[in-house]
């Protein structure tokens with residue numbers, strides 16, 4: 002049908018996963034109705050009377066952000082949480098200075114090269130508190146023609162019994178994440194989270210905070226939190242059949258991963274992703290989805306999309322071995338093969354048919370040690386540089402044994418963002434690298450790319 006859904010209808014229809022892609026300007030409208038939502042719709046007055054909000058992010062255009070709020074909410078208190086990199090601090094403070102109702106909080110980045118990558122909203126309504134965890138910067142370009150991931154919580158009602166935890170420990174994990182900022186302006190939000198009933202939340206929180214996490218803190222963040230959560234909660238029947246089940250990582254940037262797969266990627270990181278209740282020595286196939294130069298050139302934005310895929314040539318040159326893992330960006334079933342991915346997702350399927358999933362994670366975390374952490378000092382500490390946040394979907398929390406991907410099955414199928422099985426790079430395909438020129442083929446706008 003070509004009926005336009007209201008924001009509330011979109012959220013109702015997305016149950017039980019509440020996992021959306023951003024709407025895309027220029028595709029058939031039906032593909033912007035099902036499990037697709039815009040920033041204006043997230044902030045719509047339909048959801049209730051907004052009291053105040055907080056926006057955690059990396060890049061901000063305050064004028065653009067204000068325009069996405071309904072006019073009647075633009076005077077409500079708004080807290081902006083960003084990274085404290087010098088130049089950034091200045092531009093954000095300058096952007097917010099005309100608006101006394103906007104406060105700015107600079108997240109401490111005590112470890113070099115860390116970024117405040119977390120993209121999250123706290124929306125406090127008169128009826129309760131909504132959390133949104135997503136992957137888009139608060140600039141127009143990130144919400145127009147890209148593939149972004151968004152999880153929208155129910156509106157959690159106020160309660161005077163602050164034990165209202167979810168079966169996934171989401172409330173405690175979120176408070177522990179916020180506490181790591183050690184920021185005065187976040188104390189109000191820690192208190193507010195505590196005063197709301199999170200029992201309806203069915204996803205796990207997977208976050209990263211900068212630090213050298215040791216002892217009891219080691220499994221609280223980064224890939225060790227993912228490992229611990231999968232180990233504790235997956236609870237599969239005869240799980241041995243899944244020891245070689247394939248794993249997918251999909252992201253929009255890549256860090257320096259070392260001279261070969263063996264030190265971090267397929268040892269440390271893959272060990273966390275492959276974790277079942279019991280560990281196994283099998284090493285499942287890891288497939289990585291990252292756009293080719295042609296994906297970028299033919300995208301709706303053309304080469305400009307590549308500005309948001311900051312994989313630099315310095316790292317790319319050092320790790321040619323990585324290309325063997327690479328698969329293209331392809332999302333025909335969502336009509337988003339040309340909507341360049343800024344979403345980051347990780348998943349495990351039950352087998353090479355990719356008809357069912359064992360779990361699914363949407364997060365701000367790219368494929369980097371800075372985001373996920375790297376074990377140091379003989380595996381006694383996990384060093385993480387950046388703030389990251391994501392939500393993990395585990396079938397058991399939805400009273401299912403696996404998530405079905407195709408619509409054929411009875412249980413509600415999981416709205417995956419791209420086509421499965423993933424399609425391998427052809428020998429002629431190259432990964433997009435942001436700081437090299439592409440001048441032999443024009444993009445979808447007839448332009449070339451010459452960063453020099």
Ligand SMILES: O=C(O)c1ccc([N+](=O)[O-])cc1C(=O)O
Pocket residue numbers: 059060116118138253254255309310311312365367
């Ligand atoms: O858009 C962002 O928040 C972002 C910022 C920095 C980097 N980086 O330094 O690689 C990657 C991203 C990304 O999300 O791809």
